Amino acid sequence: MGQDVWVLGTHMTRFARYDDKDLIDLGSEACLGALDDGGVTIHDMGVLASGNLGEAAGGVGQRLQKQIGQTGIPVYNVANACATGATAFRTVLLTIKAGEADMGLAVGLEQMGKMGMLGGGRGGGRGDGRKVFTPRGRYGAVMGVEGRIGTGMMPGVFAQAGMEYAYENDGVGFDQFAKVAEKNHAHSVLNPLAQYQKEFSIDEIKQAEMISYPNTLLMCCPTGDGAAAAVLVGEEKLRSLSKEQQQRAVKVSASVLTSDPWTESCQVQPDVNTLTRNAAVQAYEQAGVGPEDLDLVELHDCFATAELVHYDNLQLCEPGGAGDFIDSGGPWRDGRTPVNVSGGLLSKGHPLGATGIANIYEVATHLRGEAGDRQIEGAKVGLTHVIGLGSACGVHILEKAAG
């Protein structure tokens, strides 16, 4: 379908808490960096897609244009839970495939400050004096049910996804989940763009404050600020650019977005597995590669339990074998399939809208051989994965340019 699309330039800010910069500063830094990296300017762009959740109704893409160039091109403001960045990336890709532009800019940006994903439940009070129980909403609830009838909050959902995997498969428990966090914190030490770059022992991880069993504080991603951007270009246009631009370009050999298909149990608790499995199958098919061909994977480890189940969902291990995979060191940077060598969301951070492009930045940087101390030597093929509850899953497979 359509011509091949390539990443021509990409850039990300360090993920951190920025008191001295606003959302648009961060987005501008990522956009200008990506344009410079690709050797092009805003005047070459035919489309802009901006992914942000916190100010989703605030025309963020147009506000960015006022800093990086108002050229009158179409702007898409995209919001799709934690798959927002991947969706912005894909919006530009589809526009190029459709022949409406030959180059475009995708950016994901978020400023979360200290707003938490770990916060408490919503209160049920109405604050108008008399309290009279009255059924409301689609469940006919007379008060807030979060925490009273189970939980639908992110930490609980992903903890339960891990525990359900432990129920269905042998050799998976608290230790295996903790080992995921041990690995990603160790990896982060090599990544200067990570929000946290600190190694922790398995005991420190297990003994940290319990957030939602089996995930302790060191097994949950932090909130933070940051932005990442990518310049995409169609095959035809790419061939008119310089030799160096062509050599550094990274091919997008699969781009997939899925949502939840109906399953019985996802009516009461989000199912983070089925849509990821579906996205992986489609992506491998589109790219003509298999999981055994991947030199690195950046997947959505919002919680340690999530990473473990996605080993299986993305076919990085034998069916049911995610526990063995982590026990055997398979996803470590020197293992069979390095996973989250950036430090992952657990250490690199997770500014929601930025995440789905930051993982593309990471993989592209390795494929170009420009990842410095954390370079996976000889990397030729990589996969990125994000999932947002609701749900939306984005998977991209990237390949190094030939020659």
Place this chain on the structure above:
Amino acid sequence: MGKQIPIVDYLVLDDGDPHLMAHECSECGARYFDRRNACASCGGREFTQRPLPTDGVLRTFTIFGRSDKPFASGVVELSDGTSVKANIVGIDPDPDRIELGMKVDMTTFSAGTDDDGTEAICFGFAPSS
């Protein structure tokens, strides 16, 4: 004793033993606890009311440890195969006590009283005795 009201409308208190009631798609049998405009599985638009059994097994759980009163939340697979989200009660919220796959039964308890003296009744699942 004052009046009682279920915390959610899919908890039925007044026709014998308390139990849950699902909206069941007339075409494909898919079950929902919330009101639906059409079936998310087949698109059917007719629903019937289906009483559900009160026994099942615990498929997954988590324990929220941050508050001063930790609690366990889980998903129960009822004996007819329907999945239900609920708190796990009647047992310490301790990962060494709660077992995946353990048999559980639905139980009810008070969730508070309003200014008219009406008591809201909540449900949870406790280990089978």
